[in-house]
Amino acid sequence: MSRISYHFHCILQAKLNFFISTCILFFLISSCAKAQIAPSHYSREDILKGSITPEREWWDAIHYDLTIQVKPELKFITGVNVVSYKVLKPHQIIQIDLQEPMKLLAAVQDGKELSFRNEGAAYFIKLDKKQKKGKLNELVLKFEGSPVEGKRLPWDGGWTWQEDANGNTFAANANQGIGSSVWWPNKDIPYDEVDGLDFHITVPKGLVAVGNGRLVDSSSTEETSTYNWKVKNPINSYGISADIADYAHFSGSYTGEKGTLDLDFYVLKENLEKAKEQFKQVPQMLEAFEHWFGPYPFYEDGYKLVEVPYLGMEHQSNVTYGNGYSNGYLGRDLSGSGWGLKFDYIIIHESGHEWFANNITNKDVADMWVHESFTTYSENLFVDYYYGKEASSDYVIGMRGSIRNDRPIIGTYGVDQEGSGDMYFKGANILHTLRQLIEDDEKWREILRGLNTEFYHQTVTTSQIENFISEKSGINLSQFWEQYLRTTMIPKLEYAIDGSTLKFRYIDIVEDFDMPVQVNVNQTTDWIYPTADWKTQSFDTSISDFEVDRDFYIESEVIK
Numbered sequence: 001m002s003r004i005s006y007h008f009h010c011i012l013q014a015k016l017n018f019f020i021s022t023c024i025l026f027f028l029i030s031s032c033a034k035a036q037i038a039p040s041h042y043s044r045e046d047i048l049k050g051s052i053t054p055e056r057e058w059w060d061a062i063h064y065d066l067t068i069q070v071k072p073e074l075k076f077i078t079g080v081n082v083v084s085y086k087v088l089k090p091h092q093i094i095q096i097d098l099q100e101p102m103k104l105l106a107a108v109q110d111g112k113e114l115s116f117r118n119e120g121a122a123y124f125i126k127l128d129k130k131q132k133k134g135k136l137n138e139l140v141l142k143f144e145g146s147p148v149e150g151k152r153l154p155w156d157g158g159w160t161w162q163e164d165a166n167g168n169t170f171a172a173n174a175n176q177g178i179g180s181s182v183w184w185p186n187k188d189i190p191y192d193e194v195d196g197l198d199f200h201i202t203v204p205k206g207l208v209a210v211g212n213g214r215l216v217d218s219s220s221t222e223e224t225s226t227y228n229w230k231v232k233n234p235i236n237s238y239g240i241s242a243d244i245a246d247y248a249h250f251s252g253s254y255t256g257e258k259g260t261l262d263l264d265f266y267v268l269k270e271n272l273e274k275a276k277e278q279f280k281q282v283p284q285m286l287e288a289f290e291h292w293f294g295p296y297p298f299y300e301d302g303y304k305l306v307e308v309p310y311l312g313m314e315h316q317s318n319v320t321y322g323n324g325y326s327n328g329y330l331g332r333d334l335s336g337s338g339w340g341l342k343f344d345y346i347i348i349h350e351s352g353h354e355w356f357a358n359n360i361t362n363k364d365v366a367d368m369w370v371h372e373s374f375t376t377y378s379e380n381l382f383v384d385y386y387y388g389k390e391a392s393s394d395y396v397i398g399m400r401g402s403i404r405n406d407r408p409i410i411g412t413y414g415v416d417q418e419g420s421g422d423m424y425f426k427g428a429n430i431l432h433t434l435r436q437l438i439e440d441d442e443k444w445r446e447i448l449r450g451l452n453t454e455f456y457h458q459t460v461t462t463s464q465i466e467n468f469i470s471e472k473s474g475i476n477l478s479q480f481w482e483q484y485l486r487t488t489m490i491p492k493l494e495y496a497i498d499g500s501t502l503k504f505r506y507i508d509i510v511e512d513f514d515m516p517v518q519v520n521v522n523q524t525t526d527w528i529y530p531t532a533d534w535k536t537q538s539f540d541t542s543i544s545d546f547e548v549d550r551d552f553y554i555e556s557e558v559i560k
Contacts, residue, residue: 042412042415044119045119045120045121045122046415046416046417047414047415048095048119048120048121048122049097049121049122049179049188049189049415049416050189050364050365050413050414050415050416050417051414051415052189052191052414053095053122054091054093055091055093055094055095055124056095056187056189056192057088058087058088058089058090058091058131059085059086059087059088059091059094059131060085060086060088060192061083061084061085061186061187061192061193061194062084062085062086062136062194062195063083063084063194063195063196063197063198064081064082064083064084064186064194064197064198064199064240065081065082065084065197065198065200066079066080066081066082066184066197066198066199066200066240067079067080067081067200067202068184068200068201068202068242069202069203069224070171070201070202070203070209070242070244071204072161072169072171072203072204072207072244073204074146075146075147075149075159075161076144076145076146077102077144077145077146077147077183077184078143078144079142079143079144079184080140080141080142080143081140081141081143081184081185081186082138082139082140082141083096083138083139083140083141083186083187084136084137084138084194085136085137085138085139086134086135086136086137087131087132087133087134087135087136087137088133089133090130090131090132090133091131092126092127092130092131093124093125093126093127094124094125094127094139095122095123095124095125095187096122096123096125096139096141096185096186096187097121097122097123097179097181097185097186097187097188097189098118098121098123098143098181098184098185099120099121099147099148099178099179099181099182099183100120100121100145101145101146101147101148102143102144102145102146102147102181102182102183102184102185103143103144103145104116104118104123104141104142104143104185105142105143105144106140106141106142107123107125107139107140107141107142108139108140108142109127109128109129109137109138109139109140110129112128112129114126114127114128121179121181121188123185125139127139141185143184143185147159147173147182147183148178148182148183149161150173150174150178150310153172153173153174153309153310153311153313154174154176154310154311154312154313155177156177156178157174157175157176157177157178157179157182158173158174158175158178158182158183159171159172159173159183160172160173160309160310162309164245164246164268164269164270165268165270166246166269166270168206168207168245168246169203169204169207169244169245169246170244170245170246170268170308170309171243171244171245171309172241172242172243172244172308172309172310172320173241173242174241174308174310174313174315174320175238176238176313176314177365177418179237179238179416180237180238180240181237184240186237187237188237190236190237190238190361190362190363190364190365190459191363191364191459192459193234193235193236193237193361193457193459194234194235194237195233195234196230196231196232196233196234196235197212197213197229197230197231197235197240198228198229198230198231199211199212199213199228199229199230199231199240199242200226200227200228200229201226201227201229201242201244202224202225202226202227203224203225203226203227203244204223204224204225205220205221205222205223205224205225206225206246207225207244207245207246208225208227208244208245208246208247208249208266209225209226209227209242209243209244210227210229210242210243210244210247210266210304210306210318211227211229211240211241211242211243211318212229212231212235212239212240212241212301212315212316212317212318213229213230213231213232213301213302213317213318214229214230214262214301214302215227215228215229216228216229216230231301231316231317232300232301233297233298233300233301233316233317233457234457235316235358236316236357236358236361236459239314239315239316239318239357239358240315240316241313241315241318241320243266243306243308243318243320245266245268245307246268246269247266247267247268247269247306247307248266248267248268248269248272249264249265249266250264250265250272250275250276251263251264251265252265252282252283254282254283254286254287254303256286256287256290256295256296256299257290257294257295257296258295258296258299259299261286261296261299261302261303262302262303263282263283263302263303263304263305264302264303264304264305265279265304265305265306266304266305266306266307267306267307268307271307271325274325275307275325277325278325278326278344278347279305279347281343281344281347281348282303282305282347282351284386285347285348285351285352285382286303286351287385288381288382288385288386289351289352289354289355289378289381289382291385291445292378292381292385292445292448292449293355293356293378293448293449293451293452294355294448294449294452294453296354297354297355297358297359297452297456297457298316298317298354298358298359301316301317302317303317303319303351303354304317304318304319305319305320305321305347305351306318306319306320306321307320307321307322308320308321308322309322310322311323311330311346312346312349312350313350314350314351314353314354314357314358314375316354316358317354317358319347319350319351319353319354320350321346321347321350322346323344323345323346323347325344326344327340327341327342327343327344327345328340328341328344328345329345329346333398334398334399334402335394335395335396335397335398335399336398336401337391337394337395337397337398338394339383339387339391339392339394339395339398340379340395340398342383342386342387343379343382343383345379348378348379348382349375349376349378349379352374352375352378352379352382353371353375355374355375355378355452356370356371356374356375356378357371357375359452359455359456359457360451360452360455360458360460360465361458361459361460362459362460362461362462363459363460363461364413364414364461365411365416365417365418366410366411366412366413366414366417366418366419367410367411367460367461367462368411368418368419368423369409369410369419369423369427369462369485370460370462370465372423372424372427373409373423373424373426373427373428373430373431374427374431376399376424376425376427376428377396377427377428377431377432379395379428380392380395380396380428380432383395393432393550393551396428396429396432397429397432397550397551399424399425399428399429400425400429400553402425403422403425403426403429404420404421404422405420405422405426405488405489405490406420406422406488407419407420407422407488408420408485408486408487408488409422409423409426409427409484409485409486410462410485410486420488426484426553429553430484430485430553432551432553433484433551433552433553433554434469434473434477434480435551436518436549436551436552437473437475437480437515437516438473438475443472443473446472447468447469447472447473450468450472451465451468451469454468455468462481462485466478466481479510479511479512479513479514479515480513480515482510482513483509483510483513483515484553487510489508489509489510490508490553490554490555491506491507491508491509491513491515491554491555492506492507492508492554492555492556492557493505493506493517493530493548493554493555493556493557494506494507494556494557494558494559495546495556495557495558495559496558496559496560497543497546497558499542499543500538500539500540500541500542500543501536501537501538501539501543502521502528502536502537502538502539502543502546503534503535503536503559504528504530504534504535504536504537505530505531505532505533505534505535506530506531506532507532508555509532511532513531513532514529514530514531515530515554516528516529516530517530517548517549517552517554518548518549518551518552519546519547519548519549520545520546520547520548520549521539521543521545521546522539522541522543522544522545522546523545525549526539
């Protein structure tokens with residue numbers, strides 16, 4: 001191709017790429033009317049990371065066979081990922097994600113090396129073999145590099161390379177947010193989970209490498225040790241984790257709703273005795289959460305709690321822990337109620353994610369509230385199970401002081417943008433309020449368990465969760481969800497008292513918001529039914545004492 005024709009081709013291609021990107025962005029925005037639309041322009045990189053591109057939608061990831069060799073002294077990883085996939089419709093370009101400075105060295109299918117190009121973290125591989133609908137194919141991906149080193153895991157994401165008290169390697173990764181492609185090549189978008197995983201980790205001899213699922217076997221040479229792990233259940237890519245240290249191992253079991261669940265614990269040797277004591281909370285957690293949410297979702301893969309050099313993360317069947325073997329959140333009670341010091345925050349919260357994040361996974365990170373709101377609420381339910389309903393109310397209500405209402409809980413779809421951090425504390429209070437509206441704790445428990453049955457091992461959208469709860473509760477919750485998930489407004493009850501008559505209305509609400517609320521009038525509980533219009537309600541005696549039930553997440557103001 002001549003320079004002139006090549007230059008002309010590049011101009012056309014650039015215009016075409018811009019046109020395609022613009023069309024995709026327009027589609028994403030227009031098709032997600034309920035999403036929060038940020039004023040800034042999203043880049044093509046955002047779209048490639050966060051949307052179901054044409055190079056992603058045509059294939060279904062079925063299985064990963066991931067082999068890595070970790071060289072801690074160099075902070076370097078080399079590996080191969082064999083991707084098994086099903087063709088949903090014919091297409092000859094496949095998108096695989098891998099972030100710099102990691103490099104994709106080769107892509108091979110049926111023994112033939114393929115050509116590829118990349119735009120940032122998105123690699124577009126040209127498949128020579130005809131991709132026929134319904135066929136199962138494999139793609140071999142060879143890679144290496146020094147992955148991004150996280151400075152403050154788990155918030156910024158990447159790998160961390162540290163040492164234990166004896167100078168031995170203590171390394172691990174956490175990549176929620178930044179994406180699993182920060183260290184290995186895969187289909188790095190949450191809507192498509194593989195049905196299983198084989199994970200082979202080679203490390204310097206003397207170290208133990210812990211992965212997801214069950215340890216199948218291990219072997220050693222003079223210089224290295226290899227640990228082979230197997231996951232039999234669907235797994236999200238960000239939940240795949242490798243943890244490396246001179247670990248001590250102990251085990252146990254829990255008799256639960258689906259039989260015997262194997263429990264395994266990997267901790268630094270100097271912390272073995274502390275771990276044996278602190279980790280007694282694991283069976284307590286399982287008992288409470290199986291009561292509220294149903295069976296632990298991964299009996300086939302077991303449950304592991306693994307010490308790491310950062311706070312912790314919900315890696316599936318490989319929950320990581322770094323809370324210092326003390327109750328609370330690094331020794332603090334986030335609720336300020338006192339109840340948060342009755343349990344180890346990381347054990348309870350990160351394990352709660354096994355139900356909400358790993359069993360039920362959001363299709364788009366804009367809906368991450370499904371992970372974090374329900375899991376933060378699970379802390380409240382743990383308190384409820386062991387200390388009672390009033391204690392659980394103290395705990396969840398105590399979190400309200402940390403709610404910022406800076407932006408909506410739901411983010412923008414298709415561009416890898418999550419919503420406000422309020423998805424934690426505000427989300428828990430939304431669900432606590434919903435429990436009051438249902439007025440039947442057994443029914444509420446059936447709904448929570450029903451979610452984990454209806455969406456067992458599935459990826460979901462917000463609308464699926466909303467509709468399920470609305471249907472099972474028998475309450476039209478459309479405006480409830482609109483108010484609390486998609487705006488920053490907190491309903492405010494304005495009221496005035498005239499003798500035995502209460503005058504009231506809502507302000508700061510979406511159109512047609514009409515949530516009933518319990519109030520305490522003269523030390524008697526009653527319901528009122530506010531809307532945007534002023535209403536009156538009369539009581540038998542003059543109103544000398546009035547307050548809104550604290551379990552409802554609304555504000556109130558007397559009008560004089």
